[in-house]
Amino acid sequence: MFGRKPVAPAPQPTPSPAPAAPAPPEPALTPAPAPEAAPNPAPANPAPAAPAPAPEQRKQFGAAPAAAAPLAMAQAAAVPITPQAPRSRRRGEQTIVRSPHYNAARQYVFSTLNISSVLTRTRDQVRGDIELLVGELVHRDRLPISQPEQQQIISEILNDMFGVGPIEPLLQDESISDIMVNGPDQVYVERRGRLELTPLKFRDNDHLINVVQRIAASVGRRVDESSPMVDARLADGSRVNVVMPPLALDGVMLSIRKFAKRKLSLPALAGQGSMSLGMSRLLQIAATARLNIVISGGTGSGKTTLLNALSQYIDAGERIVTIEDSAELQLQQPHVVRLETRPPSIEGTNAVHQGDLLRNALRMRPDRIILGETRGAEAFDVLQAMNTGHDGSMTTLHANTPRDALIRLESMVMMANANLPLYSIRRQVASAIHLIVQVERMRDGARRVTHIVEIAGMEGDVIVTQELFRFNYSASSYGASVQGSFDSTGLRPLFTDRARIYGLDTQLLEACRL
Numbered sequence: 001m002f003g004r005k006p007v008a009p010a011p012q013p014t015p016s017p018a019p020a021a022p023a024p025p026e027p028a029l030t031p032a033p034a035p036e037a038a039p040n041p042a043p044a045n046p047a048p049a050a051p052a053p054a055p056e057q058r059k060q061f062g063a064a065p066a067a068a069a070p071l072a073m074a075q076a077a078a079v080p081i082t083p084q085a086p087r088s089r090r091r092g093e094q095t096i097v098r099s100p101h102y103n104a105a106r107q108y109v110f111s112t113l114n115i116s117s118v119l120t121r122t123r124d125q126v127r128g129d130i131e132l133l134v135g136e137l138v139h140r141d142r143l144p145i146s147q148p149e150q151q152q153i154i155s156e157i158l159n160d161m162f163g164v165g166p167i168e169p170l171l172q173d174e175s176i177s178d179i180m181v182n183g184p185d186q187v188y189v190e191r192r193g194r195l196e197l198t199p200l201k202f203r204d205n206d207h208l209i210n211v212v213q214r215i216a217a218s219v220g221r222r223v224d225e226s227s228p229m230v231d232a233r234l235a236d237g238s239r240v241n242v243v244m245p246p247l248a249l250d251g252v253m254l255s256i257r258k259f260a261k262r263k264l265s266l267p268a269l270a271g272q273g274s275m276s277l278g279m280s281r282l283l284q285i286a287a288t289a290r291l292n293i294v295i296s297g298g299t300g301s302g303k304t305t306l307l308n309a310l311s312q313y314i315d316a317g318e319r320i321v322t323i324e325d326s327a328e329l330q331l332q333q334p335h336v337v338r339l340e341t342r343p344p345s346i347e348g349t350n351a352v353h354q355g356d357l358l359r360n361a362l363r364m365r366p367d368r369i370i371l372g373e374t375r376g377a378e379a380f381d382v383l384q385a386m387n388t389g390h391d392g393s394m395t396t397l398h399a400n401t402p403r404d405a406l407i408r409l410e411s412m413v414m415m416a417n418a419n420l421p422l423y424s425i426r427r428q429v430a431s432a433i434h435l436i437v438q439v440e441r442m443r444d445g446a447r448r449v450t451h452i453v454e455i456a457g458m459e460g461d462v463i464v465t466q467e468l469f470r471f472n473y474s475a476s477s478y479g480a481s482v483q484g485s486f487d488s489t490g491l492r493p494l495f496t497d498r499a500r501i502y503g504l505d506t507q508l509l510e511a512c513r514l
């Protein structure tokens with residue numbers, strides 16, 4: 001029945017001219033020659049894929065309920081071949097075999113649907129059409145497809161047309177923070193700070209290229225061999241990076257930092273062991289008392305998350321300007337101006353850098369400026385802004401210790417202003433920044449605040465710092481789990497007088513005793 005179904009040849013899709021339009025269905029619409037392997041939802045099971053099931057087996061699978069958890073659904077939707085499987089089984093076959101009827105339904109939809117009408121409509125608007133077509137096919141060919149399976153097929157077709165294909169369910173899974181696609185056959189996720197290989201695969205390289213081109217097009221950019229590196233953002237705010245061959249040697253590399261729907265507050269971070277209660281209270285007071293704060297840490301150590309949490313203590317009456325390369329900050333205040341940089345055009349022109357936006361922001365009467373990440377020439381402008389009456393400004397930067405953060409700032413300023421003497425750069429740094437908060441992703445996958453350090457000023461030509469809190473590893477800390485304690489140094493914060501202006505000095509001293 002299914003095998004005998006005559007499939008009309010798919011029309012060659014017209015490439016989407018509009019940048020924001022969903023990409024056309026992938027060219028690989030020809031009948032899939034792949035054997036339809038029985039899906040194996042257990043990712044760790046390296047058993048080779050079963051041979052093509054007999055029609056009865058197909059029926060059984062077709063009737064399987066699809067109402068599973070998102071990831072489980074995704075796993076069921078993919079060929080369960082793990083890297084341990086024999087190479088010959090992983091190469092050259094059509095990989096995504098969701099259901100014995102998926103390919104037929106997809107072909108029928110793509111050959112019948114008016115593609116140009118899809119380009120101008122939303123996913124929800126197109127869903128109705130696809131439901132009709134799939135229903136029509138099921139009825140016409142009497143396909144033994146249950147209602148849940150029909151819905152799953154419809155969602156998968158929509159994911160291929162509008163979403164990010166097989167990895168779409170990973171975007172819905174809130175326990176996943178990062179998705180890393182290394183070519184069509186390898187999809188990793190980060191869950192609770194640890195990497196996991198999923199059994200998901202793209203159909204082939206073209207399928208993956210189609211998805212990344214659609215993501216790039218949705219933010220008005222293109223990604224191809226001539227422009228092989230792109231930063232973009234998904235509709236839900238997730239941050240995306242794509243590197244294509246020839247820069248990436250093993251195919252298209254797609255990295256997605258998921259947009260955290262759950263906003264972590266400082267008390268929540270303390271509650272889950274990312275810092276002590278005293279540290280969270282001190283940081284609340286520092287943000288309220290308008291300290292200039294630098295959050296320092298390695299990649300993915302939780303800098304932006306902490307910046308978001310700190311920003312919750314900014315007064316609702318203040319005018320805040322945020323500047324980012326890719327908007328990730330989620331400020332709750334009513335008066336926020338969000339600015340985003342612009343990458344260069346394909347001719348290498350018209351780029352707008354963070355420094356440009358910072359200088360512009362100074363003319364916008366900001367009460368506070370928040371720079372998503374300081375990574376280059378804009379460091380000089382950040383220090384200028386902090387030194388010129390925009391107290392309470394915050395930024396993040398990549399460094400492994402608070403000391404390194406100062407050195408990085410110095411060298412970033414020096415690179416942009418080679419003529420400035422080191423001493424005056426240090427003076428600027430010392431007078432601009434009040435607090436450095438160091439975060440770290442530790443080997444157990446947890447993110448912790450490891451240091452809170454105040455800048456005390458200059459002694460000779462050296463910047464003097466005073467540590468208020470630090471995470472001390474316990475001597476018996478070994479193996480996969482990390483043990484230690486957040487300890488106060490017991491020193492009186494230098495910003496106690498400033499906290500007094502806000503009526504928070506007593507609370508501050510109490511926080512340092514916690």
Ligand SMILES: Nc1ncnc2c1ncn2[C@@H]1O[C@H](COP(=O)(O)OP(=O)(O)OP(=O)(O)O)[C@@H](O)[C@H]1O
Pocket residue numbers: 176177178257258260269272274297298299300301302303304305306447448
């Ligand atoms: N304290 C925390 N507890 C649990 N999850 C966290 C914590 N901090 C950050 N995360 C999660 O870790 C991931 C990385 O966090 P975040 O984006 O804040 O890191 P980052 O240091 O800004 O990364 P990058 O260097 O890429 O900008 C996010 O998915 C976030 O939800």
Ligand SMILES: [Mg+2]
Pocket residue numbers: 303304305373396
């Ligand atoms: Mg970040």
